[in-house]
Amino acid sequence: MNWINAIVQGILVGGLYAMYATGLSVSFGVMRLVNLAHGDLAVGSAFLASTFCLSTGLSPFLSVFIILPVAALFGVGLQFLVFSRVVGVEPAYQIVATFGLSIAIQNVLLQRYSATPRALSIGDFGNRSLKIIGDQVVVGWFPLARFLVAVIMLIALSLFIGRTRLGRAFRATSDDPETAQLMGINIRIVYVIAFAIAVTTVALAGIFNGMQTQFSASDGPALLIYAFEAVIIGGLGSLWGTLCGGIILGVAQTIGAEMDPGWKQLVGHLVFLAVLLVRPTGIFGREELK
Amino acid sequence: MTLLEVKNLDAGYGQFQALFDVSLNLKEGEAISVIGANGAGKSTLLKAIAGTVNMNSGDVLLNGKSICDMQPHERLLQGIALVPEGRRIFRSLTVRENLLIGGYSSRSGSWNVASILEAFPILENFIGRDADRLSGGEQQALAIGRALMSNPRVLLLDEVSLGLAPIVVKQLYAALPIIRNKGCALVIVEQDTNQALAASDHTYCMLEGRISLEGKPSELTREQISQAYFGLGAHA
Amino acid sequence: MTSHDSLVIRRNSRTSRIAQAVLGLVVFLMLVVVLGDNKAWQGKIIDICVLVVLATMWNLLTGYSGLVSIGQQVFVGLGAYGLIVMANGIGLNIYVSIIPAAIITSILAIPIGFIAFRLRGGYFAIGTWVLAEVVRLVIKSIRSDVVGAGTGTSLKVPETLKDGRYTTTGVVIVVVTVTAVVSTYVFLRSRFGLALQAVRDNEGGARSLGVDAYRVRFIVFIVASFFTSLAAATYYIKGLNVQPDAAFSISSWTAPIIVMVVIGGIGTIEGPIIGAILYYLVRDYVSSHEFFSDPAFLIVTGVVAVLFSMFVKGGIWGLVTSRFPGFTIFPVRRQVHLDNVNFDQRGHGK
Numbered sequence: 004m005n006w007i008n009a010i011v012q013g014i015l016v017g018g019l020y021a022m023y024a025t026g027l028s029v030s031f032g033v034m035r036l037v038n039l040a041h042g043d044l045a046v047g048s049a050f051l052a053s054t055f056c057l058s059t060g061l062s063p064f065l066s067v068f069i070i071l072p073v074a075a076l077f078g079v080g081l082q083f084l085v086f087s088r089v090v091g092v093e094p095a096y097q098i099v100a101t102f103g104l105s106i107a108i109q110n111v112l113l114q115r116y117s118a119t120p121r122a123l124s125i126g127d128f129g130n131r132s133l134k135i136i137g138d139q140v141v142v143g144w145f146p147l148a149r150f151l152v153a154v155i156m157l158i159a160l161s162l163f164i165g166r167t168r169l170g171r172a173f174r175a176t177s178d179d180p181e182t183a184q185l186m187g188i189n190i191r192i193v194y195v196i197a198f199a200i201a202v203t204t205v206a207l208a209g210i211f212n213g214m215q216t217q218f219s220a221s222d223g224p225a226l227l228i229y230a231f232e233a234v235i236i237g238g239l240g241s242l243w244g245t246l247c248g249g250i251i252l253g254v255a256q257t258i259g260a261e262m263d264p265g266w267k268q269l270v271g272h273l274v275f276l277a278v279l280l281v282r283p284t285g286i287f288g289r290e291e292l293k
Numbered sequence: 294m295t296l297l298e299v300k301n302l303d304a305g306y307g308q309f310q311a312l313f314d315v316s317l318n319l320k321e322g323e324a325i326s327v328i329g330a331n332g333a334g335k336s337t338l339l340k341a342i343a344g345t346v347n348m349n350s351g352d353v354l355l356n357g358k359s360i361c362d363m364q365p366h367e368r369l370l371q372g373i374a375l376v377p378e379g380r381r382i383f384r385s386l387t388v389r390e391n392l393l394i395g396g397y398s399s400r401s402g403s404w405n406v407a408s409i410l411e412a413f414p415i416l417e418n419f420i421g422r423d424a425d426r427l428s429g430g431e432q433q434a435l436a437i438g439r440a441l442m443s444n445p446r447v448l449l450l451d452e453v454s455l456g457l458a459p460i461v462v463k464q465l466y467a468a469l470p471i472i473r474n475k476g477c478a479l480v481i482v483e484q485d486t487n488q489a490l491a492a493s494d495h496t497y498c499m500l501e502g503r504i505s506l507e508g509k510p511s512e513l514t515r516e517q518i519s520q521a522y523f524g525l526g527a528h529a
Numbered sequence: 530m531t532s533h534d535s536l537v538i539r540r541n542s543r544t545s546r547i548a549q550a551v552l553g554l555v556v557f558l559m560l561v562v563v564l565g566d567n568k569a570w571q572g573k574i575i576d577i578c579v580l581v582v583l584a585t586m587w588n589l590l591t592g593y594s595g596l597v598s599i600g601q602q603v604f605v606g607l608g609a610y611g612l613i614v615m616a617n618g619i620g621l622n623i624y625v626s627i628i629p630a631a632i633i634t635s636i637l638a639i640p641i642g643f644i645a646f647r648l649r650g651g652y653f654a655i656g657t658w659v660l661a662e663v664v665r666l667v668i669k670s671i672r673s674d675v676v677g678a679g680t681g682t683s684l685k686v687p688e689t690l691k692d693g694r695y696t697t698t699g700v701v702i703v704v705v706t707v708t709a710v711v712s713t714y715v716f717l718r719s720r721f722g723l724a725l726q727a728v729r730d731n732e733g734g735a736r737s738l739g740v741d742a743y744r745v746r747f748i749v750f751i752v753a754s755f756f757t758s759l760a761a762a763t764y765y766i767k768g769l770n771v772q773p774d775a776a777f778s779i780s781s782w783t784a785p786i787i788v789m790v791v792i793g794g795i796g797t798i799e800g801p802i803i804g805a806i807l808y809y810l811v812r813d814y815v816s817s818h819e820f821f822s823d824p825a826f827l828i829v830t831g832v833v834a835v836l837f838s839m840f841v842k843g844g845i846w847g848l849v850t851s852r853f854p855g856f857t858i859f860p861v862r863r864q865v866h867l868d869n870v871n872f873d874q875r876g877h878g879k
Contacts, residue, residue: 037651039599088839094650096838098597099791101651103834106784110824110831168397175383175394181345182381187369187398187443224779228662231655235648240385269666272659276644279656283647 008140009257015146017233017253018153021246022208023226024233025160026201028245031234033177033197036086036097040105041230043223044202045209047108048074050116050220052210053123063123063214070210071203078202082195090194105223112220120217129215149211153246156204161242173197205230225268232275238285247286294321295357296478297342297373297447302351304341310349311337313502318495319447324469324479326489326510329499330522335482336378338499339449342480343375344368355447370398372446376453380436384425388416391424391435395442402444403475409438412468430461437465441472448472449480454488466492486518500524548858556707563699571695575767577809578706582760583782584789584801585713586753592796593717594749595729597650599783600657601757603641603664606777607634608758609765610668610676617685618675624701627762631755638754642747658779665777681772684765695767702763709756714798716752717861725749780827785812788834794844798859803846 023045030036038044051073052066085104089097125145132143164170176183176193184190209226212218229252237248252271259270278285297319305311311334319325327335340346342353344365352359360368383391392406410417413434419427424435433453440448454462466488469479483489490496490510498506498521506513506521519525559578562570583601590596611630616623641660648656669679676682686694716722727735728742736742765771775781785808793804815826837844843851850856 031651035650037655039651039654085835085839093595095591095595095597095795096842098599098651098654099787100835100838102599102784102787103791103831103838105831106780107828107831107835110827113824114822114828168393171386171390171394172397174385174390178383178385179381181365182377182383183394184345184365185343185369185375185377186394186439187366187400188394189364189366224658228655228659231652232659235652265670269663269670272663272666275659276663279644279647 005139006258006261007136009261010254011135011140011142012146013254013257014250015142015150015253016257017250018150018246019208019212019249020229020233020252021237021249022153022156022211023205023230024237024245024249025157025242026203026205026208027227027230028234028239028242029160029204030198030201032240033173034090034180034194036090036198037101038086038104038198038201039098039101039227040108040223041201041205042226042228043105043108043112044074044077045205045212045226046218046220046223047112048206048209049123049213049218050112050121052213053121056123063125063210066123067207067210071206074206075199075203078199079195081202082198086198087191087194105227109221109223116220118219118221120219121213122215122217123210123213125214143215145215149215152207152211153249156207157242157246160200160204164242169193169196229271232271235285236275236278238288241285241287244285244287251286295319296321296323296355297480298352298354298357299338299342300352300354302338302341302353303349304337304346304351305349306337306346311346311502312341314351315499315502315504316351317497317504317507319478319480322473322476322478323495324473324481324493326481326483326493326496327499328483328486328489328496328518328522329505331484332501333499334502335499336451337502339375339451339480339482342368343373343449345375366398369443369445370400372400372444373449374440374443374445374447375449376436376440376451378451378455380429380432382424382427382432382435382439384423386424387421388419388424388427388435389421391439392442395439398443400444404441404444406442409441412441412471413438415464430457430465433457433461433465434468437468441477445477447480448477449482451482452484453481454483454485462488486522490518498522542856542860545857545860548856552858556703559703560700563703564696566696568695571699572767573809573813575695575699575702575764577806578702579760579764580786580789580805580809581802582702582706582709582756583786584793584805585710585798586757587783587786588790588795588798588801589713589749590753591790592800593722593725593729594746595732596746596750597654598645598657599654599779599787600645600659600661601753601786602777602779602782603657603661604634604638604754604757605761605782606661606665606668606773607637607754608761609771609776611758612762612765613677613682613684613771614675617682623684623686623690623766624697627701627759627766630762631759634758635751635755638751641754642750646743646747646750661777661779665773668777669773677771679773681770681775683771684769686769698763698766701766702760705756705759705763709760710798710802712752712756714859714861717798721745721748722861784827785830788830790844791834791837792844794846795842797844797846797850797857798861799857800844800846804844807845 027041030038048070052063052070055066055069056063085100089100129145132141134141164173172183172188172193175186176188176190180190233248233252234245236251237244251274255274256267256271260267295318299315299317302312302315303310315338327338329335337346341348344363348361353361355371355373360371383394386394389406392409415431415434416438419431427435437453453465469492473479481489481493493510496507496510497504498518500521506517559574563574587601590598608630611633612626615621615626615629645653645656645660668676672678724735724740725745728740728745732742789804789808790801792807793802794800841848
């Protein structure tokens with residue numbers, strides 16, 4: 004058993020999980036919205052990228068520049084048309100709406116693309132790897148690149164939220180939407196932008212995921228769970244906490260897989276449950292779970 | 294020159310009506326106070342002017358133009374700023390960031406971070422700190438400063454003295470003339486009448502959602518005021 | 530007011546009594562069908578009753594306690610496996626087995642609830658799902674012949690019981706359904722039910738009046754797990770085949786249930802019943818006439834759920850009661866009557 008290699012791979016996949024988790028974190032933080040269709044949006048983006056690449060023959064890396072704006076627009080539409088009507092006192096309607104959306108998206112994908120898994124082809128890049136410690140610890144170039152993209156994305160988002168005027172508005176709205184309005188902030192616009200960011204980041208994650216792994220129409224829920232676990236482990240209200248949460252989850256899963264291939268998800272779940280029991284606010288959590 | 298006018302306002306929360314036929318008038322450069330017991334509707338009145346409480350009937354006019362269809366953020370852009378009850382400081386922002394967010398709308402005027410620190414020197418020491426570490430009085434100063442950052446024409450102050458020691462309240466009220474001199478009219482809502490009456494040119498007393506008395510503080514007797522405040526005397 | 534007018538506080542109105550009588554008639558008819566020998570119809574009654582129980586329980590959690598769970602399938606699966614363990618493993622009579630199966634599930638619901646309750650709102654929802662997944666994965670990895678691991682197993686039915694299986698199962702499920710619905714009704718009318726709804730409507734306020742919000746919700750969670758697993762176990766006496774992925778499936782169980790309750794009307798006792806019957810009939814009709822493929826039907830289902838949660842928040846029953854205010858089959862609220870005058874919500878007498 005190669006534990007060190009497992010840990011390294013786990014860290015790298017953790018970057019991907021953090022990418023998934025970011026959107027969930029942003030939309031919950033700013034507008035208390037938990038989008039159960041989150042994972043399905045990632046899968047949908049991957050399928051769109053696949054269609055794009057197959058019809059244009061371009062590389063999946065380029066498809067990012069087309070699919071991401073489309074995803075953002077879709078997010079804007081969803082927020083305006085659907086989610087703005089289900090915010091409010093009763094969380095039930097929001098959960099039901101996003102759940103219904105999840106079922107609808109999954110089955111649209113199933114209907115259009117059938118249940119056959121597919122992948123985005125990145126050619127030889129997916130096979131090249133870097134030897135770190137002899138033959139024991141080998142790191143693929145692609146997972147490394149993917150991890151880097153995740154970190155860059157988190158840095159960009161962190162700078163946006165921490166240093167810009169609009170980012171400040173996000174934080175104010177997250178603290179107290181009513182008073183934020185009194186500052187002249189149009190919170191409806193804030194919500195739309197926040198959700199667009201959430202959809203864009205998860206689309207990026209979905210496309211990058213599809214570049215090395217096969218994906219299929221019903222993968223969404225599993226991705227939602229990974230995102231959720233990463234957020235809870237890392238702690239609410241902290242972007243870097245989300246990265247740590249993702250890494251911890253990734254490592255737990257790869258270690259679990261080393262012990263027994265069928266245990267990959269289970270070990271991840273157990274670590275999540277352990278954190279939830281011992282430290283419900285998460286390892287770096289700032290907020291309470293309201 | 295009438296700056297803000299409230300005409301026959303009925304407002305409330307869902308099926309619960311809190312304001313009945315309330316009318317008042319604020320002139321340029323003026324300071325008016327709205328006093329009354331707990332639950333009289335004073336805060337509701339300010340919130341209705343600011344836009345966070347629904348109006349059922351009546352009107353609110355700024356410079357003769359009706360603003361009753363405007364959202365709160367639009368009213369801020371028109372120059373109406375509310376210092377909310379309970380301060381409502383943004384807890385995950387620093388003191389400086391709270392001030393900056395007050396200036397989100399970039400309305401032009403003479404208020405900026407520097408001039409606010411001049412008016413409220415107590416904030417200078419905490420400028421980089423997280424806002425939730427401030428004491429009550431410091432948070433109140435911050436809340437007022439934050440509202441001023443939008444360079445409002447009308448500043449609505451909701452119970453700034455609540456929960457604060459008298460000496461702190463005095464310091465806060467000492468800043469009001471400075472604010473008036475820079476061209477902002479004030480609506481001061483208070484349960485504590487002394488400071489409010491001393492700081493205003495005209496006062497309205499509220500009782501159970503209605504105006505029970507109005508006049509110049511210098512011309513009203515203590516007896517008149519307490520009758521209107523508590524609803525004793527001629528009122529059944 | 531004249532001197533002989535008096536204020537009376539009543540729950541049942543004449544219309545609700547009539548509606549209750551009609552419902553009693555429906556139950557009677559169901560029993561008649563179930564005691565007959567039309568297997569197809571017996572099967573339908575069993576399916577509908579199971580869905581009514583599951584929907585009623587989910588609604589009890591969501592509409593009345595404010596706990597939106599998308600992990601109820603865990604209790605379906607545990608009920609199924611409880612049945613297998615009791616009947617196949619220990620050798621109890623298959624019908625008797627459903628009781629211990631439900632009891633064991635309720636006991637397991639305690640740690641499950643304890644963990645889930647660390648979360649709120651949308652995160653609570655996902656948390657219940659994760660827990661369901663954990664249980665599913667654990668059961669899949671149990672290496673025991675009784676449970677059958679990943680491939681699942683079947684209920685062993687002794688020769689003597691083979692003949693009247695559908696009939697007996699039908700009677701059992703009708704009894705379970707009536708018990709579940711009546712219990713819910715009685716529960717909500719009680720002081721406990723009042724506390725529950727107070728917590729749902731205004732937790733802070735309820736707490737300040739001395740209501741232990743956590744305990745109240747937890748008890749409801751356990752009760753829901755009991756009836757859900759009881760109904761599920763009964764279902765598998767008919768279905769026989771228990772597989773972990775199917776028994777713990779969110780799309781086979783929880784998704785339809787959520788849609789049913791949303792369509793019928795969250796937060797009312799009548800809503801889930803109407804929603805369950807309607808959903809079942811539509812799905813049955815659609816699949817037998819092959820109008821839609823399975824995914825297409827689910828797309829419609831999902832969209833309908835979204836639309837209802839946006840525009841018809843009270844569901845079909847909500848529409849009915851807004852058209853006929855005060856009409857209820859299971860009156861939980863008290864109404865103030867002035868002799869023969871009935872006040873509506875705005876205080877206007879009629």
